[in-house]
Amino acid sequence: MTATLVTGIGELVTFDPAHRGPLGLVQDAALLAVDGRVAWTGPGTSAPREDADEVVDVGGAAVIPGFVDSHTHLVFAGDRATEFEARMAGRPYTAGGIRSTVAATRAATDDELRRRLARFVAELYVQGTTTFEVKSGYGLTVADEQRLLTLAGEVTDETTFLGAHVVPPEFADDQEAYVDLVTGPMLDACAPHARWIDVFCETGAFTVEQSRRILSAGAARGLGVRVHAAQLGPGEGVALAVELDAASVDHCTYLSDDDVERLAASRTAATLLPGVEFSTRHPYPSGRRLRDAGATVAIASDCNPGSSFTSSMPFCIALAVREMGLTPAEALEAATLGGAAALRRDDVGHLRPGARAHLAVLAAPTYVHLAYRPGVPLVARTLRAAR
Template sequence: MNTGTTAPTSARTTARTTAITNIAALVTNDPSLGDGSPIGLIQDAAVVMDGDRVVWVGESSKAPATDNAVDAGGRAVVPGYVDSHSHLVFAGDRTQEFNARMSGRPYSAGGIRTTVAATRAATDAQLSANVAKYLAEGLRQGTTTQETKSGYGLTVADEARALRVAADHTDEVTYLGAHIVAPELADDPAAYVGLVTGDMLDACAPYARWIDVFCEKGAFDGDQARAILTAGQAKGLVPRVHANQLSYGPGVQLAVELDAASADHCTHLTDADVDALAHSRTVATLLPG
């Protein structure tokens, strides 16, 4: 974002410029702009876009000439929300589990299996409709970037299908074959880790940007999680970690070690975990939020 630079003519497209004017309060998240606060608040502001890119922000009276203008009607304008952790490729529901948790009974990683069975039985069209519905609802509420994961297929074909469906709707797609050990291999987790880092990864990597693992008792331990994430890195995928959700464990430290984009959940943290996150580039995504 800038406050006056225009792209060279040779770099410009045929996109038309649009000014959004009469903004009562514009949040830029740039402390160098506006009132100097951390949110970079500009009052009586305008935003200029060239096609789908913001090329200028500032006071309305200083806005450059544009092809089009949109009157914001004195509303506030804020950046879109980013949902960095969602599971939109699924079928069925887990109402009984939710009721149990609300009554004080603990959640366990095994609850995922209920959704696995329903997701495997769903058609591509049903899964795609679910993703489209929830992305649209998120956008309606101001979420303009929404990551979504696989993780409810747990076979090569079902995981690849989930990611293919997700990739039809968003670029922010995460391979989560390591959500839990597939029911068929519950007695041989090492074989499932081999599948997740081998044939399943080969089938899924072309559709994904990220790789995730549920590092938790009942799911994958630290050594298994490291093997899964480093295999994904070798394929060009960026790590994320379901970390320290149900108990204290190695998830946060592993996320920091591998320079993961995020360590998600973070319910049970030690002082050492907090310090590690504070001195890293890994974002702590606190869930539920």
Template sequence: MRRMLLTGIGELVTNDPAPGRAGGPLGIVRDAAVLVEDGRVAWVGPAAHASEQLPGAVDAADRRDGEEHRASRDASVEVVDAGGRAVLPGFVDSHTHLVFGGDRADEFAARMAGRPYEAGGIRSTVAATRAASDDVLRARLAGFVAELHAQGTTTFEVKSGYGLDVATEARLVRLAAEVTEEVTFLGAHVVPAEFREPDGPGADAYVDLVVGEMLDACAPSSRWVDAFCERGAFTPAQSRRVLEAGRQAGLGVRVHGNQLGPGEGVALAVELGAASVDHCTFLDDADVALLAGSDTVATLLPGVEFSTRQPYPDARRLIDAGVTVAIASDCNPGSSFTSSMPFCIAVAVRDMRMTPAEAVWAATAGGARALRREDVGALRPGMRADLVELAAPGHVHLAYRPGVPLVRRVWREGVLVGDPVLAGDPV
């Protein structure tokens, strides 16, 4: 059995509220320890009680130089001291677009100079992605995964949507499935140029392709189906066709909705029992009420509004109405080219009226709910041992010190991912 005791934790965010724990939904344990066995959380509690779980293991407060390694051998457990730092569950990023070719830095610069954001820029990435080889796409994807891990993300979703033909969409979901089980088929991202030309077959003909040959090719590598229900992309009727076909093929439903203006995306998502509806920038009272009365998560994407200068979603309004809210990065080359969940947390607190505790919960437990996962997003016995150690004494520092690399060490399934980042240690 492979065992690790992470002890000396100043503040442990469990997302498992219980009597005697602080922080409301965060379920905070002070001066804590976590026992990991074969990649799963076996025990969580006060560090002072850790020796009861592992007879023969030393208390972190009583160790001297060299004693840690001797204790590890004697007790068949790796003892790791967090030195009073904060530890929280690995971030769950439930919305990314990580498989693509090319770059849209010029588009970003033009937007910052005053050109408004439109969904049409996706088509330039489609051309670059179709031209890229599997090896190029795979290498770029590996780089993005390393970025995610370095910033504390241990579970992430990846969408297709930059191929928009059968062969390339099938390539994208296949490559995504090499790095995550959370793969989303997004053939209904936008209508490709060859269907929109004056003599082209048109948007409805493209939807025919998506729900037929393209879905058949992509479903075996996918867990989810998604559609961009938005002006400039797909109408509610077209989106419904795609989502219902995907559901019939055994895929779960996700929706891009209400990003660029009011629309029917939220209503469609709730009606179809979607796991999440993402963006939710422009909502009316009926949309909020529908979400509050459903199991559909409102996934907010702060990086998009930061990068496009659109209005931010009103997270406060959603939370106060009882809507389950998640935060995700929407990492993509056009509207949100960030892979940093800590950055998204800071923006959500500053510009979306969330408290630090709400933002951290949304980036961990909220993301897990958006993916309908019960094994990640919290730290309690039986959960996957995905742990993030901060170079800070508490979770509030993620918003309090924006832009600072506070993620110090990351474990996924109890295994250290990458090299520790020795950021400043004000503990």
């Protein structure tokens, strides 16, 4: 048994109702982790120092739960900076740019993809993200989707089969044949390497009927359901996600009143991706509207080369506060507890006893600085399992 005591915490966010307010705040705090799990939190003056094998003093810094980034696309090759530059000059975003990344990814070796993936994971950790999901979706052949999921599985248990990202060029004249491939041989090859199945239910990608068929096939193989929906315009994707008890419906840029009511009455988290609206110049969805209705709200980076090439959860928090109507406390909750809900995890995203001792130590006196000082590298130290 190994016990680590983290002391000198100026402000500790636990989300533990035993402490103050909705964030479970403790001032001048300490945290004891035993075998990588939170065993105790409270005032530093009451810290059980005699139980600790190791003491880590953070010198008055604020400490928060590690971020839970529930939506990323980290396994890919190539670059789409030219596309971004054109968008900033006025060209609208469409789903078609994905195909250029597919071509580059198919041509890359496993070692090339693995090295790039390692760099992205390092970016996540240095910015306070301790739990993250990774999707496939840039291979779109049986062999390539399987290898992308295999690589993703080397860095996270939260792997998502996204063979239904777009229809690849070779199936442009027969989309149903591609759906047959996704729900048949591709699912057979990929299901053993995935925890989740996802689909881009959107104009230019997959219809609601195709999406239902794909997601139902994945669920029948024991995969949890996730959905990309309502990014480019209103549609039936949110209703489908709720119907299938999806863990999360992601983007939620264009929601009807009925969509908001459905989400509020369901277990499905609404995952907002503020980096996308920043990069595509689409309107930001209202997190305030969802929160006030009672829906579960998550924030994720959607790190990908086309529509949101950021791995920074602090940046996404700042955008959510400035552009989506969330308070700093609500945005932090969405980036931690909300992300955990979007992955149906109860062991991360908080620092209650029994949780994984995943912490972000801030070079700041309070979590509010995550939104107050946007663009500043405020994560001084990241600890996973208190190490």
